[in-house]
Amino acid sequence: MSEDASSYPPIEPTKFDLIVVGTGLQESVIAAAASANGKTVLHLDPNSSYGSHYASLSLRDLSNFLNSHPAPHPSTSSNGHDFTPIPLAARPLYSHVEISSFVPEILDDEHSRKFNIDLCGPRVLFCADKTIDLILKSGANQYIDFKSVDSSFVCDASGRLTSVPDSRAAIFKDKSLGLREKNQLMRFFKLVQQHLGGGENERISEQDLESPFVEFLKKMRLPPKIKSIILYAIAMADYDQDNVELCEDVLKTKDGIDRLALYYSSVGRFPNALGAFLYPIYGHGELPQAFCRRAAVKGCIHVLRMPMIALLMDKCTGHYKGVRLSSGQDLFSHQLILDPSSVVPLPLISSPKDSPRENRQILGLGDEKRKVARGICITRSSLRPDTSNFLVVYPPRSLYPEQVTSIRALQIGSDLAVCPSGMFVLYFCTLCHDANQGIKSLNAAMDSLLTLPKSSHSESSTTVHSENSAEVKPTVLWKALYIQELTMDQFESINSTAMPDGNFNYNNILDAALKLFQKVYPDEELFPETVSPENPEDDNEFSVES
Template sequence: MAEEEDISHPSIDPTFYDLIVVGTGLPESIIAAASSAAGKSVLHLDSNSFYGSHFSSLPLDDFASFLQSQRNVSRTESPSSIAGAVAVSGDCISVDLKLRRLYSDIEICSHASPEVLAPSRKFSLDLSGPRVLFCADSTVDLMLKSGASHHIEFKSVDASFVYSGDGRLSSVPDSRASIFKDRSLGLTEKNQLMRFFKLVQEHIGSAASFGDEKEKNGRISEEDLESPFVEFLKKQRLPQKIKSYRSHCPYLFVNQVSNLIILYAIAMADYDQDNLEDCKNLLKTKDGIESLALYHSSVGRFPNALGALIYPIYGQGEIPQAFCRCAAVKGALYVLRMPVTALLIDKGSRHYKGVRLASGQDLFSHQLIVDPSFIVPSPSVLPLPDLLQESSESSSLREVKVKVARGVCITRHSIKPDLSNLLVVFPPRSLYSEQVTSIRALQLDSNLAVCPSGLFVLYLSALCDDTNQGKKLLHAAMDALFTVSISENPENSAAPVQSEGIEGEVKPSLLWSAMYIQELATDSSEAINSAPMPDGNLNYMNLLDATVKMFHNMYPEEGFFVETMASENIEDDGGLSD
């Protein structure tokens, strides 16, 4: 976590709660709000001076300081180093909590003078970008249902593109109108695409009907639904915007651009779907169809959102803050700059009892959720043979080999001169032959209040097995998009180096960049839940699923945000703004 400030810690009253939450990340904040709505007493703590934890949006200097502080967090290498000091006091056993490093191999580079990037506080940089919301996804529904949407505003992402091996961008069709406006498609090709989307719509419609034989005829067969989505798309004979990538980029398979758009820019597949043997996450047709349905239903849901994707004004850190406000309205108590140093275990039952604060105060609760930076001790490494024995398997640190490589770039010019906020997807093998995962890049400008006027922020991410692979992926994408400014003089750095980039346009100069590798391991135990950390997805839906599951495990008899506004008012919510 961020470096602690030298301050005195106030005493907290009362000292017992139904739930104590440590960390204000998005999953923690959602559960705090849901628990408060269910009538639980909630204490929400964070050692940081800001909300959002690993989902926060920070000023430029604070962003760099937060990453640099991670260098001081020791990396846990062996099980024997997981458990902190254990002490017995009264009827409690205290176990010191230890932190693990979530970010490593941090590279921060500035290619411009400080004046060019001033003022620092005008920036609001996401720690776990790029990340957006589909207008019709479950996270948006939850914000509308819970009332969190009253505390946050969004703007739409102007357009989405797929990068081809020859440096061109293919637009992602998000509606019937956009298909027919696409000048790169002939009339026959447009009709082929429309027939495909009609088939998807008919299948979705028929799946919602029961007992109607006629409706069954419009459905995609079960055999096709269980088949790889890439094979199903090939059977549809979708149009080829470019006859073959091979003539432009020898690393790519002979794929149709339409297939690439659907697979990697709509269905958001992470791994190369053409290489079925090596693909770590093969997308089935039924999942691909669900992604198409989500994308289609997102377009036009809100009148002030141009396409399928939206992004919060002031950055994604506004989303956990919105849920914290909902929790506070229902009575949750919030204390920032309050580190938790130890777990308290009942000496008799050997079950979780409470936490010890840096102030020395002990607080107690039935349930506990901790930020993913904390290591939840495993029974196998504690000198307490019965401690948490009922969940020994789940309480051990789970080693997950996959990591997320993340990058943040600042530039003076848009990668598409006529657009400000846009998403670019680099499909597998579009940059080099060993690229087996997608790379996603989200560009934003000052109209989203994430940077000073005249500058742009671009986030990149890619799943990777190790640091070298991750850095290579991000460097390849950055080389395709930017050129490094050759001068630190603010006047000279304003002019981009004359280097050809996307679609023959001049590459923007890279003024500042940060690159780092984020871990994806997680751990948990009964009554001591470790919140999900930011994953490698572009949206929040998997994180939300894990969060809802955690809530129901904690409170199986309680509803998840049962006190909601009428569903018919959802579409008229004022939280979305153009």
Template sequence: MTEAHPQIDPTNFDLIVLGTGLPESLIAAAASSAGKSVLHLDPNPFYGSHFASLSPDDLSAFLSSSSSPHPPSFPGDDPATVGLATLPLYSDVQISSSSPEVIEEHCRKFSLDLAGPKVLFCADKAVDAILKFGTNHYLEFKAIDASYICIEKGKLMKVPDSRSAIFKDKNLSLMEKNQLMKFFKLVQQHLDPDEDGSAKVSEEDLETPFSEFLGKIGLQQKIKSIIMYSIAMADHNQDNVDISEDILRTKDGIDRLALFHSSMGRFPNASGALIYPSYGQGELPQAFCRRAAVKRCLYVLRMPVVALHIDQDDGQYRGIKLASGQDLFSPRLVLDPSFVVPSQVGSSVEEPVKIRSQKDAEAKVARGICITRASLMPDVSNLLVIYPPRSLCPEQDTAVRVLQLGSTSAVCPPGMFLLYLSAICSDSSQGKTLLNAAITAVEVSQISERNAMNKNEDAEVEKPFILWKATYIQKLCMGKYGSITSTPSSDGNLNYNDLMDATEKLFHSLYPDEAFFPEATSPGNT
């Protein structure tokens, strides 16, 4: 037994989890808290798996390794043991740098999110879970300072997120301000009905497309776009209900507005609705792993699993074989989405757990990461930009989101910024087109801002804005439960609500009578 592959004791567990991504970490933490003996393994030398935050070099290596299939390495001579393979979650990986010496000098000061852009709404399910399970003791957050939306001719407009912001906004006419105020009042009245219990939006209207309802109450296109894409966070084009893939109902649209407004000012250090974890999104799964460790979950990194043990009679899962040669056993197994369950393993009924951005089994999400030398907006470090459908190019059917983070979030050196881009796409070609169009748009926007500040256009403006860039296409995988549970991949949503719902369903498929998030106790208590 080598030092790299230590002996694990005990050898029998209630649950074995392979991969330390967010869904796997949530399940391990919840199972540990319910008193189950849990072994949590990861073949990688870091926590987070496909939700990790990595340096540029480590991210490049991980994307390269995860963009090609890995067939089973176990020879499979034993009929009661079958090899475990992995499938490629990433494709079309392209990485380039205009200043490699600068990136190399500061490489370890970057923390790049593999699954970005992601943020948390202050009142969403992920934040509630963090507070309820006590993982807030291991996390710090920074506020997203402002959100912007692309309006006519590529111009970025700050999203008005409060009554005072609406009336101060110079991009809105008086009529548009009144329309927006009346709409928010209508939503508030619907969420807090009169004493007689009557709602202000009819049941019939609640089932109609949100875009149609906004038009019905007289909102102009610019106001509709702000509401649908920068507050309700719709993914697909909502203006053509006949051909759009994912039409938002009025009921769902109002629920998302309610989340946005309940998130505003929930915490004293975040006046807006959105927050981001310091040091990167990879801190989230690691925090749940730390909490699970308090509950006696056993963690081992750098530990590949090469095969599964199955019952020779019915083919049901019995245990795992490690690369060290050690055999471990459990009645239940949870795998991250990159692992392929061999066909020899019997399954009772495999049921997919669908989430909103994965309705199409073949859907993908295009992701991009840029390291830049300046902020998109003067004096704003952390910000979100929404490019609604058709705002970048005529063939743009889905919204493109761009999240900028600065050194205040402890993800990059001072004077540099990270840009995360994402868009749901049907194929790689479409995804790359959207990413390239968005990257071009942010470059043009940044140059325009700097030229406006410096009329002389000194040499600094001529330096490349983007120092390093990575683009890739990620496969969307649904979670499945059966004899072996597979967790979902990171989705195309801005927040974690749908992923939280899917993970909770998977947990209850394992343990129907256990609470997913028991009330938190002191981190020192077990």
């Protein structure tokens, strides 16, 4: 906190329909939706900037955020009121943080603040996905601009980067595909298109739809190279699909077809978008800020640098009544939504009707054992001299035999205002159960694409294979590795949002936000169909810069 919370003037009014703690994407969407439905909403955040676990931060702020350790909240007294204050517990959500700077001046205050580094990267928006539809429906599109991610590549077992064909024309132009492979791929996509838009005779059978997608691709006689591109670079499967018996998350054909449809319907949706993906200018932290601005227009009150230290529970019924702030003020609401950093104390939520399993899930200790390993590198040159913004996918076992999950790497250049001119940011991500496993996978991907200097002055000249030529691997100037927990808690009128997942887009995150909103307000629409009075002509415009 940059300022003592006790110096804040009291918040007025003191009673709200909904109090939301944390300005992450889910919290901001729910706050904006509740405000759009005429609810009185107070939106708090203990941090000095918007975004929480979805923020885009300077290098120094990112380091501070990852290395911050939540302090226990002090005990509080009820002072004769009809409620009991219950101190909230805080939990660490990042571990195994490793940050290395090979060019120390990058961390100078002036230079550090020229970066907008995504905490939850790598991530994009598909041009045709539900996130775009929600941004348009809510009116948040007035506060955010996007640019296209130029292209996608998949790395094969030999270490070569192959273009992901994103259209019929791209398939024919792709020099890495033989004529037979092109014909097989065209027949497959034709079948998918007929299934999605045709009659009963053109549809894929129900039996095939319920089978593993990898088995359906084999049935279509697609070669391993094409099968890998479809599974991991288009359908974005996380786990090795070739061994169905051991795979933790088998992708069914019906889900694979849906993902293919999303990918190919995204290509060409917007005139200025070259490929299937969009990226927010200034980073993904712009998304929650856009929804916060939308909420403010509808009357939501936002207060930063204001931690909540306790829940107020009715002495007679034991039900939630309100919150106590670090300023000492008590505020009341019908509903409360917490960000994932806060944990409701176990004695508070235990009751005869709650099973131990439910309690563990409420506390984020249940079935979800996966973690997300994330990495960030900064370079002065692009991985490909002709492209700034693109995705590289490493399918399972493409880097080493024990690699059981896909690894995604996204390079973003300065044209997206995330770093100084002439620099590039690379985001890496993979799912894992064990931190060592996750860090090993990220290091393997980084070593495949980049050169780590032996000293701050080294200029290495090792090479990486591509389709056409051998290229010099960029040298890393700055590097970060960290493990992020996955959580999701809920309990009656006290709900908690989830941490950013390991997916490449926001669809599952927004699905969870929608379910939470419907739980809190079952009779309300997420965003009612209204026209913004301040900018009625702009509500359906979506800005994608060339």
